[in-house]
Amino acid sequence: xxxxxxxxxxxxTGMGVVTALGVGVDAFTRALRQGNSAPLSEGSMLIRDFDxxxxxxxxxxxxxxSPSVRQAARRAPLSLQLSLAAALEAWRNAGLFHDSPYAxxxxxxxxxxxxxxxxxxxxxxEKLISRLDYVPASHSLHFMDTDQVGFLSxxxxxxxxxxxxxxxxxxxxxxxxxGLRQITGRNARVCAVVGAMTDLSPxxxxxxxxxxxxxxxxxxxxxxxxxxxxxxxxxxxxxxxxTAAGARNRGSRPLGILRGGAQCxxxxxxxxxxxxxxxxxxxxxxxxxxxxxxxxxxxxxHGTASLLGDQVExxxxxxxxxxxxxxxxxxxxxxxxxxxxxxxxxxxxxxTLIQMNEGFLHPTAGLENxxxxxxxxxxPSSVEAHPRIALxxxxxxxxxxTSIVIEHVNEQI
Amino acid sequence: xxxxxxFDVVRGNILEVLPDLDPALIEESKSMRDLxxxxxxxxxxxxxxxxxxxxxxxxxDFSGITNIGGLVDxxxxxxxxx
Numbered sequence: 001x002x003x004x005x006x007x008x009x010x011x012x013t014g015m016g017v018v019t020a021l022g023v024g025v026d027a028f029t030r031a032l033r034q035g036n037s038a039p040l041s042e043g044s045m046l047i048r049d050f051d052x053x054x055x056x057x058x059x060x061x062x063x064x065x066s067p068s069v070r071q072a073a074r075r076a077p078l079s080l081q082l083s084l085a086a087a088l089e090a091w092r093n094a095g096l097f098h099d100s101p102y103a104x105x106x107x108x109x110x111x112x113x114x115x116x117x118x119x120x121x122x123x124x125x126e127k128l129i130s131r132l133d134y135v136p137a138s139h140s141l142h143f144m145d146t147d148q149v150g151f152l153s154x155x156x157x158x159x160x161x162x163x164x165x166x167x168x169x170x171x172x173x174x175x176x177x178x179g180l181r182q183i184t185g186r187n188a189r190v191c192a193v194v195g196a197m198t199d200l201s202p203x204x205x206x207x208x209x210x211x212x213x214x215x216x217x218x219x220x221x222x223x224x225x226x227x228x229x230x231x232x233x234x235x236x237x238x239x240x241x242x243t244a245a246g247a248r249n250r251g252s253r254p255l256g257i258l259r260g261g262a263q264c265x266x267x268x269x270x271x272x273x274x275x276x277x278x279x280x281x282x283x284x285x286x287x288x289x290x291x292x293x294x295x296x297x298x299x300x301x302h303g304t305a306s307l308l309g310d311q312v313e314x315x316x317x318x319x320x321x322x323x324x325x326x327x328x329x330x331x332x333x334x335x336x337x338x339x340x341x342x343x344x345x346x347x348x349x350x351x352t353l354i355q356m357n358e359g360f361l362h363p364t365a366g367l368e369n370x371x372x373x374x375x376x377x378x379x380p381s382s383v384e385a386h387p388r389i390a391l392x393x394x395x396x397x398x399x400x401x402t403s404i405v406i407e408h409v410n411e412q413i
Numbered sequence: 414x415x416x417x418x419x420f421d422v423v424r425g426n427i428l429e430v431l432p433d434l435d436p437a438l439i440e441e442s443k444s445m446r447d448l449x450x451x452x453x454x455x456x457x458x459x460x461x462x463x464x465x466x467x468x469x470x471x472x473x474d475f476s477g478i479t480n481i482g483g484l485v486d487x488x489x490x491x492x493x494x495x
Contacts, residue, residue, distance in 0.1 A: 067433060068449070070433065071431060071432060071433040071434075074432050074433070075429070075430070075432065131464070133460075133463075133469060134460055134461075134463065134464040135460075136456075136457045136460055136461070137452075137453045137456030137457050137460060137472075138453050138454075138456075138457050140453070141453065
């Protein structure tokens with residue numbers, strides 16, 4: 001049953017996605033529906049041979065991107081290239097490159113993520129450790145995560161507020177929650193939230209393996225009895241947020257409603273997840289959104305295939321949904337894209353919106369024997385479904401718990 | 414190492430940092446700033462050139478140079494003096 005949007009509701013009007021599973025929203029959508037995991041490279045789902053210029057040409061944005069930005073982007077670190085690609089696609093899809101009614105000071109920018117460029121530092125150290133006098137000057141810009149804030153603000157012409165938001169694996173959702181508050185708090189009329197890729201060096205990859213967190217065989221089996229840890233996935237996604245009234249006034253069709261979200265800590269520094277903390281975040285997100293568990297049709301889980309994490313999330317879901325639990329669809333996008341770390345929440349919000357708009361839920365790839373009964377997981381193939389309200393969860397090391405609430409839009413502009 | 418070889422290396426590094434630049438525009442009478450290189454770009458070009466020639470100089474040692482020809486002369490002198 002379609003409902004009219006309230007003027008002040010926050011809607012998503014543009015999306016951009018660049019992942020190992022698919023580059024661009026269309027390719028990503030097809031791949032989600034097909035349900036095969038992204039190809040593995042050295043045990044991870046990496047983005048290989050990304051051609052930023054070819055991708056931006058495919059968006060037909062000639063004239064909208066300054067030559068200086070194009071040129072600098074070509075030798076920028078991979079994480080920045082992916083963020084730029086996702087942001088250009090999202091801004092273009094939102095129709096903001098032409099005839100935007102917003103002044104540049106009315107647009108704000110959030111780069112969700114941190115430690116985005118560890119790879120470059122590692123590569124430079126490996127090459128130059130005995131000749132540090134040859135470290136490039138440009139490293140003074142690129143080593144900082146805020147390099148992406150500056151770069152993207154130039155590419156999109158944004159002169160309102162801009163900053164990075166950190167939350168480990170919950171960065172994406174944390175960024176979307178701050179983006180939501182940019183709009184509801186009237187700090188901005190339009191806000192671009194970019195979930196940025198953490199470009200890991202071998203040091204971090206080995207540290208995850210040492211911690212027992214990363215799957216030893218590159219297979220991601222969320223919620224399966226034989227799960228063995230996460231598979232690192234590379235990707236970035238961007239979502240454009242504005243009010244429903246703003247979207248309507250400029251004839252932009254909303255892709256979904258960001259009803260609300262919540263983030264909470266646990267006074268716990270460890271990597272161990274908390275059933276109570278995760279349940280509290282989900283309840284707080286629903287309260288913020290003004291929805292009840294009975295209203296929720298689908299949860300895009302955090303679902304990393306962590307031995308402990310998946311069990312804790314499953315238990316938290318049963319606590320939150322109670323009798324409703326068997327009726328709530330569940331899947332994990334990480335089985336297809338890998339764990340996009342700081343970008344995960346944004347990639348998964350995009351996946352949630354895509355599935356809601358296309359009327360399907362992607363498979364929970366890798367799940368053969370669920371860790372417990374009672375969960376309505378999608379199987380090995382996509383299912384036709386029309387969820388109206390969804391949660392998307394992300395939980396980060398250090399007790400950082402987040403959940404956001406997304407509602408499908410039926411209203412036609 | 415001939416002066417022409419040094420120019421080729423400098424030219425290559427300019428194109429590495431400014432990949433969209435028309436190579437035909439790189440002339441000794443021009444400065445890197447004229448070609449659109451900002452201060453970070455220019456420092457990167459100098460540092461990569463020094464690395465390739467195994468020179469140990471500071472970026473500030475190049476401060477009196479006003480164009481690409483001057484840069485090539487300066488490098489030629491340093492390399493020849495080794």
